[in-house]
Amino acid sequence: MRTSWVPGSEDPESDFPLGNLPYGVFSEAGGAPRCGVAIGSMVLDLAGVEEAGLFGDSTPLGFSEGALNRFMETGPQSWARVRDRLKELLAADGSPDLRDNSALRDRLLFPLDQVQMYLPIVVRGYTDFYAGRQHAFNSGSILRGPKNALTPNWPHMPIAYNGRTSTVVVSGTPVRRPLGQTKPAGSEMPLFGPSKRLDIEVEFGAVVGLGTELGQTLTVEEAWERIFGFVLLNDWSARDIQRWEGQPLGPFQAKAFATSISPWVVTRAALEPLRCAGPERDQPLLPYLQEPANYFFDVTIDAHLTPSGGKASRIVRTNTRHLYYSAPQLLTHHAIGGCRMQSGDLLGSGTISGPDKGSFGCLMEQTWGGRDEVTLENGGTRNFLEDGDTVTFSGWGEVDGRRIGFGTCEGKILPALERIGLGH
Amino acid sequence: MRTSWVPGSEDPESDFPLGNLPYGVFSEAGGAPRCGVAIGSMVLDLAGVEEAGLFGDSTPLGFSEGALNRFMETGPQSWARVRDRLKELLAADGSPDLRDNSALRDRLLFPLDQVQMYLPIVVRGYTDFYAGRQHAFNSGSILRGPKNALTPNWPHMPIAYNGRTSTVVVSGTPVRRPLGQTKPAGSEMPLFGPSKRLDIEVEFGAVVGLGTELGQTLTVEEAWERIFGFVLLNDWSARDIQRWEGQPLGPFQAKAFATSISPWVVTRAALEPLRCAGPERDQPLLPYLQEPANYFFDVTIDAHLTPSGGKASRIVRTNTRHLYYSAPQLLTHHAIGGCRMQSGDLLGSGTISGPDKGSFGCLMEQTWGGRDEVTLENGGTRNFLEDGDTVTFSGWGEVDGRRIGFGTCEGKILPALERIGLGH
Numbered sequence: 001m002r003t004s005w006v007p008g009s010e011d012p013e014s015d016f017p018l019g020n021l022p023y024g025v026f027s028e029a030g031g032a033p034r035c036g037v038a039i040g041s042m043v044l045d046l047a048g049v050e051e052a053g054l055f056g057d058s059t060p061l062g063f064s065e066g067a068l069n070r071f072m073e074t075g076p077q078s079w080a081r082v083r084d085r086l087k088e089l090l091a092a093d094g095s096p097d098l099r100d101n102s103a104l105r106d107r108l109l110f111p112l113d114q115v116q117m118y119l120p121i122v123v124r125g126y127t128d129f130y131a132g133r134q135h136a137f138n139s140g141s142i143l144r145g146p147k148n149a150l151t152p153n154w155p156h157m158p159i160a161y162n163g164r165t166s167t168v169v170v171s172g173t174p175v176r177r178p179l180g181q182t183k184p185a186g187s188e189m190p191l192f193g194p195s196k197r198l199d200i201e202v203e204f205g206a207v208v209g210l211g212t213e214l215g216q217t218l219t220v221e222e223a224w225e226r227i228f229g230f231v232l233l234n235d236w237s238a239r240d241i242q243r244w245e246g247q248p249l250g251p252f253q254a255k256a257f258a259t260s261i262s263p264w265v266v267t268r269a270a271l272e273p274l275r276c277a278g279p280e281r282d283q284p285l286l287p288y289l290q291e292p293a294n295y296f297f298d299v300t301i302d303a304h305l306t307p308s309g310g311k312a313s314r315i316v317r318t319n320t321r322h323l324y325y326s327a328p329q330l331l332t333h334h335a336i337g338g339c340r341m342q343s344g345d346l347l348g349s350g351t352i353s354g355p356d357k358g359s360f361g362c363l364m365e366q367t368w369g370g371r372d373e374v375t376l377e378n379g380g381t382r383n384f385l386e387d388g389d390t391v392t393f394s395g396w397g398e399v400d401g402r403r404i405g406f407g408t409c410e411g412k413i414l415p416a417l418e419r420i421g422l423g424h
Numbered sequence: 425m426r427t428s429w430v431p432g433s434e435d436p437e438s439d440f441p442l443g444n445l446p447y448g449v450f451s452e453a454g455g456a457p458r459c460g461v462a463i464g465s466m467v468l469d470l471a472g473v474e475e476a477g478l479f480g481d482s483t484p485l486g487f488s489e490g491a492l493n494r495f496m497e498t499g500p501q502s503w504a505r506v507r508d509r510l511k512e513l514l515a516a517d518g519s520p521d522l523r524d525n526s527a528l529r530d531r532l533l534f535p536l537d538q539v540q541m542y543l544p545i546v547v548r549g550y551t552d553f554y555a556g557r558q559h560a561f562n563s564g565s566i567l568r569g570p571k572n573a574l575t576p577n578w579p580h581m582p583i584a585y586n587g588r589t590s591t592v593v594v595s596g597t598p599v600r601r602p603l604g605q606t607k608p609a610g611s612e613m614p615l616f617g618p619s620k621r622l623d624i625e626v627e628f629g630a631v632v633g634l635g636t637e638l639g640q641t642l643t644v645e646e647a648w649e650r651i652f653g654f655v656l657l658n659d660w661s662a663r664d665i666q667r668w669e670g671q672p673l674g675p676f677q678a679k680a681f682a683t684s685i686s687p688w689v690v691t692r693a694a695l696e697p698l699r700c701a702g703p704e705r706d707q708p709l710l711p712y713l714q715e716p717a718n719y720f721f722d723v724t725i726d727a728h729l730t731p732s733g734g735k736a737s738r739i740v741r742t743n744t745r746h747l748y749y750s751a752p753q754l755l756t757h758h759a760i761g762g763c764r765m766q767s768g769d770l771l772g773s774g775t776i777s778g779p780d781k782g783s784f785g786c787l788m789e790q791t792w793g794g795r796d797e798v799t800l801e802n803g804g805t806r807n808f809l810e811d812g813d814t815v816t817f818s819g820w821g822e823v824d825g826r827r828i829g830f831g832t833c834e835g836k837i838l839p840a841l842e843r844i845g846l847g848h
Contacts, residue, residue, distance in 0.1 A: 125590055130673060140672070151671045156614050157605050161673040162586035162680075166549055166764040167638065176639045178761040181581050181710065190580050192710045214591065215600045215681075215841060241761065247575045248564070249554060249585040250674025256586075257639075257762035286605065286616045337602040337665065338681035338841075340590040417639060417762075 001400050005092045005099050006109065008041030015396060015405020016040055019273075021086055022264035022406070023068055023229070025118040028110045033066035033118050038264055038407070039090055041112050048108040054097055055085055067122045068265065069344045072209035072228045079209070079228065083269055117263035119170045120231070121207060124342035126163040126259065127334060128203075128235055130154075131325035133279065134353040135361060142369040143243075155282040157289065158325040158333050160350075163235075164256040168346065171232075171262050171409045177387060177416040178257040180241040194416030195238035197370060198385040201351040202303050202361035202393060204320045205233035206327035207265050208345035215338045220291050223328035223335070229265040230327070232301060232393045232409035233348050236260065239364055239384070261346070262393070262409040270404055274298045274397035279324050288336060295326035299406075301352065301395040303361075305376065308388030313376040315366065318352045318359040387415040425824050429516045429523050430533065432465030439688075439820060439829020440464055443697075445510055446688035446830070447492055447653070450539040457490035457542050462688055462831070463514055465536050472532040478521055479509055491546045492689065493768045496633035496652045503633070503652065507693055541687035543594045544655070545631060548766035550587040550683065551758060552627075552659055554578075555749035557703065558777040559785060566793040567667075579706040581713065582749040582757050584774075587659075588680040592770065595656075595686050595833045601811060601840040602681040604665040618840030619662035621794060622809040625775040626727050626785035626817060628744045629657035630751035631689055632769035639762045644715050647752035647759070653689040654751070656725065656817045656833035657772050660684065663788055663808070685770070686817070686833040694828055698722045698821035703748050712760060719750035723830075725776065725819040727785075729800065732812030737801040739790065742776045742783040744819075811839040 003010055004018040016022065016038040026036045026043050034047040046063035055061060061082065062070025071082075088094040098104055130136055133150075136159075140149030153159060169175075177198055183190040209228025212218060218226070235255060242254030274297045284290075303316035325333075330347045351361040360366045363384055366374050373381040385391070390412040396405035427434055428442040440446065440462040450460045450467050458471040470487035479485060485506065486494025496503075512518040522528055554560055557574075560583075564573030577583060593599075601622055607614040633652025636642060642650070659679060666678030698721045708714075727740035749757075754771045775785040784790045787808055790798050797805040809815070814836040820829035 125588065143672075153605075153607075153614070153668055153671070157669070159669065159673055160676050162588055162676070164549065164586055164763055165589075166766055166769075167762070169638075176762055179641065180761045181577075183577075189707075190577070190710065192712055214593075217603065217841060238761070244577055245581070245583065246672075247577070248567075248670075248674070249583055250672070252584050252586070253757075253761035253763065256758075283613075286614065288616055333677075334680075337604045337662070337677035338591070338600055339588055339677065342590055345590075417641065 003092045004039060004090045006040040006042050006090055009039050011040065012402065014040055015403050015407055017402045018087060018090055019399060019402060020266060020270045020404045021083060022266045022270065024120045024263045024265065025066055025068065026115040028115050035063040035065065035068055035071060037086060038112065042109045043112055043115055045108045045110065052104060054089060055082065066118065068120050069122050073343045075210055076225050079267065080269065083267065117170060119168065120263055120265050121344045123165045123168045123346050124344040126165045126168055126346045126348070127160050128163045128255065128348040128350065129158050129160040129325065129330050130350040131158050131323050131330060132350050132352045133324040134322060134355060135351040135365065138353060138360060138365040142364065156286065158330050161250045163259060163348065167256055168259045168261060171260055173260065173411060174414045175236055175258040175260070175411040176414045178238050178241065178253065179416055180238060180253050181244055182240040183244045190244060195241055196384070197239035198413065199237045199239050199363045200303060200391050201235035201237055202301050202316055202318055203233040203235050203351060204299070204301070204349040205231040205261055206330065206347040207231060208331060208341055208347065209343055211342040211345065212335050212340060214340045216335065218332050218335045220289065220328045220332045223331035224295060227268055227327055227331065229267040230271065231265055232262040232395045232406045234260040234391065234393055234409055234411060235348055236411070258411065260409050260411045262406050264407045266404065266406055271297050271397065273399045274404065276321050278326060289329050289332060291326065291329065295328050296321050296323065297397065299395055299397045301393055304392045305382065306390040306392065307376065307380060307386070311377045312392070315374055316359065316361055318354050318361050320352060322352055322354045323349055385413050387413050389413050426515045426517065428463060428514045430464040430466050430514055433463050435464065436826065438464055439827050439831055441826045442511060442514055443823060443826060444690060444694045444828045445507060446690040446694065448544045448687045448689065449490055449492065449542040452534045452539050459487040459489065459492055459495060461510060462536065466533045467536055467539055469532045469534065476528060478513060479506065490542065492544050493546050497767045499634055500649050503691065504693065507691065541594060543592065544687055544689050545768045547589045547592045547770050548768040550589045550592055550770045551584050552587040552679065552772040552774065553582050553584040553749065553754050554774040555582050555747050555754060556774050556776050557748040558746060558779060559775040559789065562777060562784060562789040566788065580710065582754050585674045587683060587772065591680055592683045592685060595684055597684065597835060598838045599660055599682040599684070599835040600838045602662050602665065602677065603840055604662060604677050605668055606664040607668045614668060619665055620808070621663035622837065623661045623663050623787045624727060624815050625659035625661055626725050626740055626742055627657040627659050627775060628723070628773040629655040629685055630754065630771040631655060632755060632765055632771065633767055635766040635769065636759050636764060638764045640759065642756050642759045644713065644752045644756045647755035648719060651692055651751050651755065653691040654695065655689055656686040656819045656830045658684040658815065658817060658833055658835060659772055660835070682835065684833050684835045686830050688831045690828065690830055695721050695821065697823045698828065700745050702750060713753050713756060715750060715753065719752050720745050720747060721821065723819055723821045725817055728816045729806065730814040730816065731800065731804060731810070735801045736816070739798055740783065740785055742778050742785050744776060746776055746778045747773055809837050811837050813837045
């Protein structure tokens with residue numbers, strides 16, 4: 001395995017060895033947001049690399065933009081070319097162009113802990129799927145009982161709803177407890193106020209790199225080629241609002257206040273060694289959804305909860321291989337009806353739950369609808385989130401003893417707004 | 425009532441008298457898309473008016489952009505100032521600056537039938553509500569029977585789902601019959617193929633002119649001030665796909681292939697004389713949704729169906745006063761949970777149905793789930809749309825014997841794509 005000369009890249013705890021090279025958008029103090037790649041404990045300024053001519057005389061790559069969309073639109077061959085070149089520039093046994101040019105190194109490498117990170121993409125559309133079988137079964141059981149847990153359509157296609165792009169935020173952005181209507185058991189009229197059942201959802205987000213024309217359809221294989229990479233995604237959910245508003249048109253306000261994603265997009269290429277077989281199918285899928293290869297990944301995702309001033313407790317450990325539908329299946333199904341897909345579309349997997357309780361990807365499942373409690377390290381308990389709680393996702397796969405990691409996806413719960421001027 | 429010197433503006437059939445002045449985006453042959461205002465049978469080039477300094481030394485109004493968003497972001501006071509100035513420039517008894525300058529008139533006025541129209545706004549978010557009581561009752565009755573027609577939440581808040589912004593198209597764009605999964609009665613497995621139950625939905629679309637910050641809430645009165653105007657909206661729907669996919673997360677592919685809007689945004693100011701009282705409430709609304717004034721409009725909307733090579737038949741005549749929730753109520757509810765709203769957000773009212781069959785705003789209701797037939801002028805019938813059918817919405821209110829009109833919102837059905845490469 002090749003190694004890198006960049007500080008921190010050989011630390012076995014690092015998420016960002018030479019084999020990873022995830023893309024994000026950063027700025028250093030006083031600088032403008034631009035694209036970068038994480039390596040070891042540093043971020044490499046890709047706008048600077050492009051400006052210095054180190055990518056050769058290729059067409060413009062758009063790295064000086066404050067989002068990856070322009071680069072993603074250059075397409076899969078360009079993605080591969082840039083990745084190869086970055087490996088050469090960063091490998092200990094690679095090109096001297098950057099490695100041996102200390103002035104350039106000083107100008108283009110910044111310590112990760114000294115930069116600000118931004119949303120890596122302009123999110124064009126955000127779709128939240130429901131592609132985890134155990135989660136669909138668990139939440140269906142809690143709401144409708146185990147006999148009717150899975151709706152009849154579920155084994156035949158990835159079920160989804162359109163989420164709200166305007167409230168997709170980057171890790172670190174605080175999350176304000178939402179106001180909304182709820183109707184508690186026993187109450188004759190609905191109430192208006194802060195949600196009392198604030199929850200997380202551990203998800204894997206696929207980033208569409210290349211879109212489609214209006215009416216263009218994609219095979220699963222073609223869809224795979226258009227996926228640029230993946231992020232960790234927390235689909236914050238207000239369960240009491242969701243319960244009351246959800247029929248007949250699905251979740252709306254319960255999911256609209258915030259969706260957090262990790263700042264680093266780990267590319268499909270970096271995850272290649274982690275590909276694994278999909279699930280056994282309940283029933284054969286229709287031909288348009290059948291997969292010619294393995295499109296699932298062995299990626300572990302942990303969620304930790306840290307009370308205000310307290311200690312972090314791991315509350316979830318799950319794995320993306322528990323999903324039932326793969327990312328290219330989501331994209332194929334999405335495009336098949338004539339929906340135009342765009343570079344920067346974000347496809348959430350839906351909550352990822354494994355077979356055992358510790359792997360259930362949200363508090364609603366872990367506490368079985370709020371009935372049970374989750375115990376924290378310091379002895380505290382939770383049914384749902386409290387103000388001041390911080391939830392942190394981390395994700396990684398292991399390749400040759402090294403982590404191909406996603407960094408973290410984190411948010412802290414702020415108390416609900418005072419309802420000034422709303423007639424209360 | 426003031427009159428205008430512009431050709432066609434005194435024709436009583438015209439949608440665009442001096443009292444209207446709707447905004448759109450147009451280009452003449454070889455020109456770039458820019459903002460314009462419709463008056464009589466002409467469009468006035470607002471980029472040219474701005475460039476010629478006829479708005480005075482105000483801050484830039486963004487009329488040379490290919491969308492109204494920049495202008496909308498200048499806010500309600502600016503909207504009022506520009507409207508006043510346009511009235512002066514276009515009134516027979518107004519300013520001579522344009523009226524008496526033939527060179528400028530020739531450069532800035534184009535015949536409506538010789539320009540191309542575009543989407544008037546960059547659609548930031550598209551939300552489709554379900555704010556018509558008769559429609560909710562009818563469609564609930566068809567699906568669940570009259571006893572369970574309205575879900576318990578319906579009388580308490582505007583129910584909605586997020587639609588797909590990427591497939592909002594301007595009037596005139598053809599609509600391709602979507603492919604998708606359906607499960608016809610009696611079939612054990614779902615089928616894949618073209619939708620057989622393609623439908624329209626007659627809706628009124630509100631355009632949000634000024635957004636909110638993340639977490640900012642709005643009273644109904646504040647929401648009213650932020651609405652820039654309204655368009656006709658056809659929420660094309662594939663009923664068979666919707667039926668099969670719709671549980672538990674709501675419509676997705678059934679609505680994602682196209683949503684058509686009229687090219688002209690009729691402003692809130694133009695509709696001011698058409699304001700009317702809202703409906704009687706089944707139950708009092710929670711305080712945050714209560715209205716301090718009348719926010720409904722007396723606007724008639726017709727839908728005509730024209731078979732390929734055939735004659736137009738009116739299939740719907742309805743009125744926006746049949747809605748149960750007003751546009752500012754939709755916006756208030758949308759923002760109340762912390763969802764960030766943006767300039768260019770489009771809020772569909774949901775299908776507008778009146779009390780009698782001819783006013784039901786979609787074929788599903790008119791044919792009661794496909795059971796009955798709609799008879800066309802030439803003796804043909806329809807349960808749902810056929811390939812080659814053109815559906816045309818028109819909408820207007822009457823003020824002092826003149827129409828304040830929306831022009832048309834039209835689309836022609838193209839046959840479904842061949843399913844090449846999809847394993848069929």
